[in-house]
Amino acid sequence: xxxxxxxxxxxxxxxxxxxxxxxxxxxxxxxxxxxxxxxxxxxxxxxxxxxxxxxxxxxxxxxxxxxxxxxxxxxxxxxxxxxxxxxxxxxxxxxxxxxxxxxxxxxxxxxxxxxxxxxxxxxxxxxxxxxxxxxxxxxxxxxxxxxxxxxxxxxxxxxxxxxxxxxxxxxxxxxxxxxxxxxxxxxxxxxxxxxxxxxxxxxxxxxxxxxxxxxxxxxxxxxxxxxxxxxxxxxxxxxxxxxxxxxxxxxxxxxxxxxxxxxxxx
Amino acid sequence: xxxxxxxxxxxxxxxxxxxxxxxxxxxxxxxxxxxxxxxxxxxxxxxxxxxxxxxxxxxxxxxxxxxxxxxxxxxxxxxxxxxxxxxxxxxxxxxxxxxxxxxxxxxxxxxxxxxxxxxxxxxxxxxxxxxxxxxxxxxxxxxxxxxxxxxxxxxxxxxxxxxxxxxxxxxxxxxxxxxxxxxxxxxxxxxxxxxxxxxxxxxxxxxxxxxxxxxxxxxxxxxxxxxxxxxxxxxxxxxxxxxxxxxxxxxxxxxxxxx
Ligand SMILES: Nc1ncnc2c1ncn2[C@@H]1O[C@H](COP(=O)(O)OP(=O)(O)OP(=O)(O)O)[C@@H](O)[C@H]1O
Ligand SMILES: [Mg+2]
Numbered sequence: 077x078x079x080x081x082x083x084x085x086x087x088x089x090x091x092x093x094x095x096x097x098x099x100x101x102x103x104x105x106x107x108x109x110x111x112x113x114x115x116x117x118x119x120x121x122x123x124x125x126x127x128x129x130x131x132x133x134x135x136x137x138x139x140x141x142x143x144x145x146x147x148x149x150x151x152x153x154x155x156x157x158x159x160x161x162x163x164x165x166x167x168x169x170x171x172x173x174x175x176x177x178x179x180x181x182x183x184x185x186x187x188x189x190x191x192x193x194x195x196x197x198x199x200x201x202x203x204x205x206x207x208x209x210x211x212x213x214x215x216x217x218x219x220x221x222x223x224x225x226x227x228x229x230x231x232x233x234x235x236x237x238x239x240x241x242x243x244x245x246x247x248x249x250x251x252x253x254x255x256x257x258x259x260x261x262x263x264x265x266x267x268x269x270x271x272x273x274x275x276x277x278x279x280x281x282x283x284x285x286x287x288x289x290x291x292x293x294x295x296x297x298x299x300x301x302x303x304x305x306x307x308x309x310x311x312x313x314x315x316x317x318x319x320x321x322x323x324x325x326x327x328x329x330x331x332x333x334x335x336x337x338x339x340x341x342x
Numbered sequence: 343x344x345x346x347x348x349x350x351x352x353x354x355x356x357x358x359x360x361x362x363x364x365x366x367x368x369x370x371x372x373x374x375x376x377x378x379x380x381x382x383x384x385x386x387x388x389x390x391x392x393x394x395x396x397x398x399x400x401x402x403x404x405x406x407x408x409x410x411x412x413x414x415x416x417x418x419x420x421x422x423x424x425x426x427x428x429x430x431x432x433x434x435x436x437x438x439x440x441x442x443x444x445x446x447x448x449x450x451x452x453x454x455x456x457x458x459x460x461x462x463x464x465x466x467x468x469x470x471x472x473x474x475x476x477x478x479x480x481x482x483x484x485x486x487x488x489x490x491x492x493x494x495x496x497x498x499x500x501x502x503x504x505x506x507x508x509x510x511x512x513x514x515x516x517x518x519x520x521x522x523x524x525x526x527x528x529x530x531x532x533x534x535x536x537x538x539x540x541x542x543x544x545x546x547x548x549x550x551x552x553x554x555x556x557x558x559x560x561x562x563x564x565x566x567x568x569x570x571x572x573x574x575x576x577x578x579x580x581x582x583x584x585x586x587x588x589x590x591x592x593x594x595x596x597x598x599x600x601x
Contacts, residue, residue, distance in 0.1 A: 135500050155504045163501040167519045167596040176515065177505045208596040228505060 079111040080147070081232060081264040082132055087141030088289075089127055101127045103289035104141070109266060114258055116267045116275040118322070119285030119293075120330045125268045126160065126236050128290065132266065133157050133234050145232065156225035156233035156263075160240065162217055164209045170196065170220050171205040177228030195223035199253055215246035222250070226257060232264045239274070247274070251306045254278055259303050272322050276300075277309050282318075284325055287333030296322055384565040392566040393573060401555075406574055408551040412468050412540035413578070416475020417532055423476065424483025424532075425525055432491025433517070445484070453477055454538075457546045466547050475539030482535055483528035490524025491517060523597065526590055533582040537575060 084107040090098040101124040109115050117125050131138050133155055134145075142149060164173050174192040183191075196205055199219040209217055218239060225233055239247045251274060258265065258278075269275050275282050282296045296318060300309055309315055366386045372378045373385035380388070396402045427445075431438040457474055464470035494517050502516050544553025552571045559567035 133504060135504070154506050157501060157504045159497060159501065161497055163495070163498045165498060165502075165516065165519070167522070176502070180502075180505055180507050180511055180515075210596065210598040 080108055081111040081113065081145070082107075082109040082266070083144045083147075084108070084128075084132065085142050085144075087128075087131060087138045087143060089124070089131060089136075089139050091127070100289040102131075102138075103291050105290065105292060106141075107283065107292065109264060112262045112264055113281065114265045114267070114279040116269060116279040116282045117285060118269060118272065118275055118282060118326060119290060120287045120326070120333045121270070123285050123288045123333070124290035125285060128285075129234050129236050129266065129268055154228065154230045156228075156230040158221050158225055158233070158235045158238045160236045160238075162209070162221070164217060164220055164224070166209050169206045169208055170201060170212070173209070173220055174224050174227050177224065181228065191227050195227055199223055215242050215250070218242065218246075218250060219253070222253065222257075226261070229261075230263070232266070235265065235267045237268055237270065240270070247271075248306050251277055255304055255306065272319055272326070273310065276315055276318055276322070277304065277306055282322060284322060284329070287329055293329060294325055380565075381563070382565060384569050388566045389569045389573070392564075393570040396567065396570050402570075402574065405550055405552050405555050405571075406578070408468065409537075409540050409544070409553065410578065412471040412543070412551065413475055413536040413582075415468075415472045416539055417479050417529070417536035417582075419472065420476035420479025420532060420536065421483050421525075421529055424480045424528060425487050427480075428484045428487025429491055429518070429521070432488045433513075449481055453481075454542050457542055461543070461547045466549060471540045471543035471548070471551070471553075474543045475536045478535035478539045479529075479532035482531040483525065486524045486528030486531075487521055490521035493524075494520050522593055526586070526593065530583070530586055533579065533586060537579060537582075541575070 084105055087102055087105045088100070089102040090100045093099055105128065117128065119125050127136075130136050132143060132145075134143075135157075145155075165176065168176065171192050174195060175188045178188045178191060192205075196202055199222065201216060201219055201223075204212065204216065209220070212220065222238065239250050242250070254265075255278065257263075265278075267275070267278060272282075276298055279298055282298060284293045284295070285291070286293045298314075298318065300312065300314055369378075369383075370386050373380040373383070393402075427441075431442055431445075453474070457470075460473050461470045464473055498516050498520070499512055502512055507515060540551070541553035541556070544551040545557045548554040552574055556568050556571045559565070559571070
């Protein structure tokens, strides 16, 4: 039986600008995310994807409409949020960063260590436990950010373009990690990306937003069988058809917006 | 420019020593031929002899100990007050709105000019010097802590909040650690200020301490003694800075520029 994890009802948001004007970013968005669903939001650059994600995570408040997490309004229980930018704590080592969520919960040292050891090795960061973030490559930082979130086992994870700026191979590896993680842990995940390949490979459903103010333009169910693998999925018939369709719809939206570039980096 | 290469380091050390020695030599020669008057500025040979006597008689240690206590106590108290008040004002809007302008306005008053009043309030002993010293340090540490708190990366704060951190934990885990470099910068300036406060306080009225010694020696025209005291102060400043660098090395391991 499907349970609803996140429900967004008729949400609008206007950002206040310096000159007292308002920038209408979200317009009457309604969206429902099922428990253990992997949902991806795509849309033209600057349309309001990050804004929508931060509303869902409770980082800022909507002007109107309501957002419920597990049926409740207000601050959500325990969330994971992997943002567009690097928010690893620079004064903690990789291990310290991975364990921080557990430390906030006063978990015993033994358990912390066993969790962090397992995750660090799972994503190939073994040997870098005691390195500081500045000593890591971009891809390694992203991995650390992902497992930092997994370590404290949140039910819902938001990811805002987590792999932007990484080379194709590293992205593939990280996507493989995410697929595996979803397979093992069955989280509810909401991902924002510009990369349609990534969107289709990872998710159960892709939601396309219109240009600003963002509204929901269309939805695409991805019924590729799981467990998936990044390499195989990409060449399947369904993938190609879906990719073409979303790409066309998104291009139309980008053209309509009259600006922005469609980041098709594959 | 990095001077990690040991041979370059050694060479610049040698060069520095050579420059200092030739400077002292030049001073000695100029004094010998009365081109500069040794009555006003003394000469290296006399200064070193005086320094030796000053040291051996135990007077140096006695005065140094007093000034050291004053400066260290001032540095400590000023830092603690600066960090606490800076942290509160940086974080709590309404407190900042009330006290911020007052603190800034008081900052405009030349604090050293008030030294005589502080001596009147706190007496001729160490307390008045500690107070002056702490006051000077306080402002430096306060402003840099305040600035540090204001520039905390808000994305890191939200990240940790979403992980379930409470107010106190956010403070402890994100805000304070990210202020450490700022606080250390404040303390680095505070080192000079703490010595200045202690010395000037001693000029104004005291019975002992290096500042008092400088004052006393000047009025009795013992310029070599004044110079000896300056030498001691120089080493004190160097030692303080070395101590701070050591702390920085331990606290700032996580910064790419601190290795
Ligand atoms: N705090 C803010 N104050 C004012 N305007 C904002 C704020 N945050 C975002 N905006 C504006 O709202 C619009 C949507 O921003 P948002 O970050 O949600 O877009 P996005 O879809 O995530 O874009 P991208 O794909 O480039 O990350 C942008 O035009 C941006 O300038
Ligand atoms: Mg964004």
